[in-house]
Every structure is written in structure tokens, then in C-alpha cells.
Amino acid sequence: MSINTSLSGMKAAQAGLGVTAHNIANSQTNGFKKSSAVFSDLMATSAASDPRMQIGIGVAVDGVRQSFDGGSIEQTGASLDLAITGDGFFTTSSLAAGETLYTRNGGFELDAAGNVQDGKGNVLQIFAPGANPAVDAPIDAVIPITNGAGSEFAGVTVEVDGSMIASYVDGTSFSIGNVALASFAAPQGLLQEGSANWSATGVSGAPAYGLPNTGKNGGIMAGAIERSNVDLSEELVGLITTQQAFQANSKAIDTSSQIISTVINLRT
Structure with a gap:
């Protein structure tokens, strides 16, 4: 489950990187309006679930929201x-x-x-x-x-x-x-x-x-x-943050793989 959770995080981060890259690419496009990716968490739940035992199973892209704030x-x-x-x-x-x-x-x-x-x-x-x-x-x-x-x-x-x-x-x-x-x-x-x-x-x-x-x-x-309403400094900060989220999820997959490998070796 942890691997699937991290995979969903990597996919969401990739989508976020795509939106940010599109904003940066159009920072000089007249009349362009920036967008932002909106995310939501995924839960493994049912009517009989004990809320004290709920475990998240990842993240999904909820949509891409446009900002129509005026540009300079x-x-x-x-x-x-x-x-x-x-x-x-x-x-x-x-x-x-x-x-x-x-x-x-x-x-x-x-x-x-x-x-x-x-x-x-x-x-x-x-x-x-x-x-x-x-x-x-x-x-x-x-x-x-x-x-x-x-x-x-x-x-x-x-x-x-x-x-x-x-x-x-x-x-x-x-x-x-x-x-x-x-x-x-x-x-x-x-x-x-x-x-x-x-x-x-x-x-x-x-x-x-x-x-x-x-x-x-x-x-x-x-x-x-x-002009475009893209703030380059804001987008670059978002780019770094999203990249770090991608790397963190990649590291979580690596850690999960090591734990699984250790458990298999113990059984053998």
C-alpha cells in the first residue's frame, strides 16, 4: 500500500510540475492567466470503518484552477x-x-x-x-x-x-x-x-x-x-517545493522496497 500511496504522490507532483512549467513558459504572454493544480487526499474507508483506524492511500489531482487576477x-x-x-x-x-x-x-x-x-x-x-x-x-x-x-x-x-x-x-x-x-x-x-x-x-x-x-x-x-499575471518568483518557489515532494515520494518508494526486501530475506 505504501508504494501505491507514494506513486500517487509522484503522479500528483508531476501534474503540479506541468502546471507550474506552463505558467513559467507563458510569463511573457500578453493577457495570459496563471493556473494552479488543486489536490485532494484519498482515504480507504467504508460504512463500517473505524475512524480511529483510517489510513490514507494517497493523493489525486482534484482540478486545475485558473486565476483571473489582473496582470501589470x-x-x-x-x-x-x-x-x-x-x-x-x-x-x-x-x-x-x-x-x-x-x-x-x-x-x-x-x-x-x-x-x-x-x-x-x-x-x-x-x-x-x-x-x-x-x-x-x-x-x-x-x-x-x-x-x-x-x-x-x-x-x-x-x-x-x-x-x-x-x-x-x-x-x-x-x-x-x-x-x-x-x-x-x-x-x-x-x-x-x-x-x-x-x-x-x-x-x-x-x-x-x-x-x-x-x-x-x-x-x-x-x-x-x-501582461501575464504570472509572478516568476512565486512560480520558482512552487517549482522547488513540488520537486521536493516528488523526490520525497521517490525516497518513500525506495524505503518501502528495502523493507519488503528485508522481510522476504528474513523469511528465507
Whole structure:
């Protein structure tokens, strides 16, 4: 039994090392949110068990919990680099498949067709001018390359309330809409899709859309981007602790093997 107990400890430690390594690897990934492995003990018990005689039989990975604490905000100066100064997620829609994703990575850019996208074909979602977020669905953020008078696009500004204003070389400007933010009842239930993107699940609940700086949604900071919330010093301490747990369980297996070998030798 002791060998199986230690084996479960080694497997759990290995899982913990994997989660920690993933965090460290993404310490420079914009919008990344760290995770932590959650463990639970295993007991050999039944209805007739005497609680004074219970013996633990190991450990199991109970789950991997995500932390959506905000990362540090870095100034970039790029007009379409956006950071959320509070709760909420940017919403994007895939040009190819129409898949809806949620992210804290606000590194957007303008493509040749005028789509405000993340460089991977996922277009930022906004509310059209005058839309009611309570009833109207977000739409793709598309900035016309030329205005009605044929003047070329000059630049875009994004205000703290999420309003996007496009300007043109003839001095005119107009509102494209407002950045749409999504919130979830249980964000820990979001499914990681890679590239600091998440998708909604039955555990997270459906997204509630709203404007920046309303309700529990944070405001928008333009010319800035949110970094990973990984604390490298904390992760390295966790890495050492988990490695020590792995080594301790390995040593326990070695000790159990020696005891078994001794008992067998005594009998012979």
C-alpha cells in the first residue's frame, strides 16, 4: 500500500510540475492567466470503518484552477493596443469559422479590409453607435479605409468608455461604435483555447455583454496592453517545493522496497 500511496504522490507532483512549467513558459504572454493544480487526499474507508483506524492511500489531482487576477499594464503607444482596467473580457469572432472567443490580450491591429483583429483572424466585437447592450448583439469592428468623400483613413482613438473614433486626412471623424466587454458568472469555468483565448462552457455560464466602465466592467486604456499575471518568483518557489515532494515520494518508494526486501530475506 505504501508504494501505491507514494506513486500517487509522484503522479500528483508531476501534474503540479506541468502546471507550474506552463505558467513559467507563458510569463511573457500578453493577457495570459496563471493556473494552479488543486489536490485532494484519498482515504480507504467504508460504512463500517473505524475512524480511529483510517489510513490514507494517497493523493489525486482534484482540478486545475485558473486565476483571473489582473496582470501589470504596459504602455505601448499603439492606438489599437487596448487594456481593460478592471473586470471583463474582449470578445472576438473568427473571420473563418465565426467562433466566438474571449480574451484579455488587447493587442489588435487593422488589416487591409479594415477589420480590427488580433492578427490571427479574430475580429474585435463592438456595439454599433446607439445600440442598446441589453438587447443588441455586438458586431465586428470594421473601420472604412476611406470615408464617404473618398478621403483616406488617418487614425483611430479609443476612449476610456470604449468609444472608437476613426479620423480621415480631410479632417473628418466619426464613431465606429463602442468596445463590447463580456463578463461571466464563473470565469474559472472558461475553457482555455490557447493564445490567451477562452471559450464559454456550461460551467462558466453564458456571457453577459456590456459597455466599459459600466456595472462590474472596467474601463479601456488605449496605447497599453495587459501582461501575464504570472509572478516568476512565486512560480520558482512552487517549482522547488513540488520537486521536493516528488523526490520525497521517490525516497518513500525506495524505503518501502528495502523493507519488503528485508522481510522476504528474513523469511528465507
